[in-house]
Amino acid sequence: MDQERKYRKFIELLKANQPELDNKAELTEGIMKKIGKGDKQPSLLERVDDVLFFWTRSNLWSVGMSTAAVLLIVFFISEQTMLNRRIEDLESKILIIQPVEGGGSQTNFSQQILMKILIKNAETIDSITLYKSDLNRLLRDHMELLDRFEQLKGEGVKERPQKETQRNAERGSKNELLEL
Amino acid sequence: MDTSQIVYDCINGDERAFRRLVDLHADFAYAVACRMVNDEDEAKDIVQETFISVWRSLGKFDPARCFKSWLYRIIVNKCMDVLRKRKKTTFLHIEMNDQLVAVLERSGNQEDHLNKKELERLIEIATQKLSPKQKAVFVLSELEGLSHDEIVEITKMGKDAIKSNLNHAKRSIGRMIEKYL
Amino acid sequence: MKKVITLVVLLLLLAFSCGQETRVINVVHEDGSITRTVIIKADAKDYLQFDRMAVPIDSTWQIRMDTLPGKINGEGDDGDSILYLEATKHFESVDEINQTYTHDSSANKRFSRKAAFAKRFRWFTTVYRYSETVGRIYQLEVPVANYLSTEEQEFFNLPNSVKSALLTGKDSTHYHALSDSLEDHFDVYFWNTSIRQWVSIFFDHFGDDPNLTMTKSDMLAKEEEVMSYLIENRFGENVDSIFLVSFGQPFYDAFKTEIDSTTALLEVASEPFFESLGYDMEIRMPGKVIGTNGYLLEKDTVDGVGQGLLWTVEGSRFLTEDYEMWVESRVNNYSLWVVTGIFIGFISIGLVRLKRKSSVDSD
Numbered sequence: 001m002d003q004e005r006k007y008r009k010f011i012e013l014l015k016a017n018q019p020e021l022d023n024k025a026e027l028t029e030g031i032m033k034k035i036g037k038g039d040k041q042p043s044l045l046e047r048v049d050d051v052l053f054f055w056t057r058s059n060l061w062s063v064g065m066s067t068a069a070v071l072l073i074v075f076f077i078s079e080q081t082m083l084n085r086r087i088e089d090l091e092s093k094i095l096i097i098q099p100v101e102g103g104g105s106q107t108n109f110s111q112q113i114l115m116k117i118l119i120k121n122a123e124t125i126d127s128i129t130l131y132k133s134d135l136n137r138l139l140r141d142h143m144e145l146l147d148r149f150e151q152l153k154g155e156g157v158k159e160r161p162q163k164e165t166q167r168n169a170e171r172g173s174k175n176e177l178l179e180l
Numbered sequence: 181m182d183t184s185q186i187v188y189d190c191i192n193g194d195e196r197a198f199r200r201l202v203d204l205h206a207d208f209a210y211a212v213a214c215r216m217v218n219d220e221d222e223a224k225d226i227v228q229e230t231f232i233s234v235w236r237s238l239g240k241f242d243p244a245r246c247f248k249s250w251l252y253r254i255i256v257n258k259c260m261d262v263l264r265k266r267k268k269t270t271f272l273h274i275e276m277n278d279q280l281v282a283v284l285e286r287s288g289n290q291e292d293h294l295n296k297k298e299l300e301r302l303i304e305i306a307t308q309k310l311s312p313k314q315k316a317v318f319v320l321s322e323l324e325g326l327s328h329d330e331i332v333e334i335t336k337m338g339k340d341a342i343k344s345n346l347n348h349a350k351r352s353i354g355r356m357i358e359k360y361l
Numbered sequence: 362m363k364k365v366i367t368l369v370v371l372l373l374l375l376a377f378s379c380g381q382e383t384r385v386i387n388v389v390h391e392d393g394s395i396t397r398t399v400i401i402k403a404d405a406k407d408y409l410q411f412d413r414m415a416v417p418i419d420s421t422w423q424i425r426m427d428t429l430p431g432k433i434n435g436e437g438d439d440g441d442s443i444l445y446l447e448a449t450k451h452f453e454s455v456d457e458i459n460q461t462y463t464h465d466s467s468a469n470k471r472f473s474r475k476a477a478f479a480k481r482f483r484w485f486t487t488v489y490r491y492s493e494t495v496g497r498i499y500q501l502e503v504p505v506a507n508y509l510s511t512e513e514q515e516f517f518n519l520p521n522s523v524k525s526a527l528l529t530g531k532d533s534t535h536y537h538a539l540s541d542s543l544e545d546h547f548d549v550y551f552w553n554t555s556i557r558q559w560v561s562i563f564f565d566h567f568g569d570d571p572n573l574t575m576t577k578s579d580m581l582a583k584e585e586e587v588m589s590y591l592i593e594n595r596f597g598e599n600v601d602s603i604f605l606v607s608f609g610q611p612f613y614d615a616f617k618t619e620i621d622s623t624t625a626l627l628e629v630a631s632e633p634f635f636e637s638l639g640y641d642m643e644i645r646m647p648g649k650v651i652g653t654n655g656y657l658l659e660k661d662t663v664d665g666v667g668q669g670l671l672w673t674v675e676g677s678r679f680l681t682e683d684y685e686m687w688v689e690s691r692v693n694n695y696s697l698w699v700v701t702g703i704f705i706g707f708i709s710i711g712l713v714r715l716k717r718k719s720s721v722d723s724d
Contacts, residue, residue: 002358003354003355003357003358004354006354006357006358007350007353007354007357010302010306010353010357011322011323013302014215014299014302014303014322014323015323017299018211019210019211019214019215019220019223019299020207020210020211021206021207021210021211021224021227024203024206024207027202027206027210027224027227027228028199028202028203028206030228031202031228031231031232031235032195032198032199032202034228034232035195035198035232035235036195046236050239050240057240057242
């Protein structure tokens with residue numbers, strides 16, 4: 001109790017004896033002088049700092065800017081992940097081959113001829129236009145086919161003299177072409 | 181004139197308004213600083229630095245906020261910096277001061293005034309074992325009469341920490357008074 | 362006298378192929394303009410006339426002609442030479458290409474072709490999409506996939522040059538067998554769809570005839586019967602017998618004129634298929650390819666310009682389905698990567714400063 005009482009008295013004493021500032025005017029002048037010496041104006045760095053980081057002083061702004069930064073990061077990661085996945089899928093599916101020269105294009109010539117025969121009614125067809133180069137190739141292929149056929153026949157098959165076979169085949173193909 | 185209006189003018193760069201602001205708050209700032217650092221000259225330096233900081237930081241200050249709390253905060257931080265920098269002195273053999281004892285033992289007399297030296301001595305004896313935080317809490321709570329919420333806002337300490345520091349300060353001061361006064 | 366096609370001639374015809382190769386290379390630029398280069402190799406001058414070319418080319422193109430040693434489609438003797446034509450034109454947009462297709466006087470003028478280009482800005486990347494679509498020949502829509510196995514379909518979709526590489530490669534036996542079965546199934550698909558197209562034309566023009574007792578469904582139900590008859594007898598009989606056998610004498614007698622008209626109309630409808638000149642289409646996009654239904658070329662045909670993708674355009678691929686050749690690519694917008702990085706760094710610094718300031722008052 002005694003201690004408590006002394007403590008209370010101590011506090012009261014301190015409260016009663018508030019420190020007093022003497023020479024307040026001098027202190028004030030000192031402060032005003034210092035701020036007038038250019039301390040009034042913030043330095044360039046401080047001004048740049050104030051402008052750049054104005055948003056840190058506002059909750060709304062700082063939350064907004066942070067959210068924007070996070071969203072950009074998330075968007076970047078998700079987009080790159082998605083694109084890389086597409087590229088990986090593509091590379092696993094695509095057949096990458098060095099195309100052979102002369103793959104070129106093929107016409108549906110066989111179907112064309114068949115269709116023309118059927119549609120036009122076989123009796124009424126007089127001719128089909130072929131270019132000279134086409135015809136030469138046709139004859140050449142015919143000869144090659146005959147050679148291959150002979151090769152595949154093998155032993156035990158009645159063989160004709162090759163020349164006779166070729167002549168017949170040529171004659172036959174010419175006749176059929178003329179008929180067409 | 182309303183402080184918030186003066187502050188608003190200061191924000192706009194009005195030096196005269198700032199002078200007025202200093203005039204209004206220099207005494208209170210000095211009293212707080214003096215009670216914390218217990219040194220007249222250092223207290224004046226702290227007051228000067230405080231108001232220079234205020235001038236520089238006015239651009240960032242929101243006039244809607246309480247200026248006094250902000251000022252308290254700057255003063256307390258600067259005082260705590262000074263206290264931390266002070267070398268830890270060895271325990272002083274404090275001589276019994278008859279006059280001070282007499283003052284304390286006198287009952288019911290509110291008219292007792294101490295001179296500056298006596299005041300400094302009294303505070304020095306009583307608070308020599310307090311840490312800067314404990315001292316800050318003690319001054320703001322017991323001498324400035326601020327609530328715990330206000331002290332939270334100034335020191336950014338938690339309420340429990342404030343209670344703990346205050347209790348510790350009270351006990352320490354009580355023991356020192358018991359022992360030496 | 363009936364005209365007969367013997368099996369030998371049929372085989373000869375099957376062995377036959379066209380005396381020209383055309384490759385159309387489209388280099389797509391980021392601004393949507395396209396530089397188109399057409400390379401034609403031919404063994405006859407006829408193929409180098411504008412109206413015999415696979416894509417529309419005219420005198421506004423830059424044209425270069427030469428004679429080079431080589432063969433067409435790998436056929437011919439060593440020492441043969443071929444005619445080489447290279448035509449180039451820069452189109453400011455796909456609209457200009459589409460205009461050439463609209464006023465098309467090339468060998469493929471009956472094709473319904475359209476090009477499209479799209480560009481999407483997605484901050485860190487820009488995605489480009491280019492496509493060329495050839496409209497289907499027959500009105501009815503029948504997926505060729507209904508007639509082919511998965512493997513056959515994959516093989517069918519390959520560019521012809523890729524097929525040739527596979528047929529001469531190490532698994533050639535397998536691919537030859539696949540090619541043969543594909544051909545058989547394609548024939549069935551072709552004749553099936555032609556029959557359906559015939560029926561569709563017949564009912565479009567003569568379906569309101571009061572004397573017609575057969576419905577469209579009835580006629581379509583006879584599809585299998587007609588198919589079998591065609592396969593068994595197409596080398597020995599005339600076409601009239603198909604209708605006689607499948608639909609009966611009364612029908613044939615009543616609608617002989619209409620049958621002939623329909624058959625003639627079918628021929629006209631089929632002309633884009635038969636008279637088309639196939640060609641290879643190559644598309645090169647800016648940046649990295651991220652999606653396509655084409656085939657990636659291993660070796661660049663145009664130096665230093667993106668990745669090339671290849672398709673073959675020929676009638677069989679769009680008889681009953683639109684044929685779209687599309688590719689998507691992406692280009693990274695590195696400048697925006699840097700800007701965004703700086704922005705994020707700036708925000709991070711600000712947040713660190715904010716954290717520090719909230720605990721200690723500033724000076």
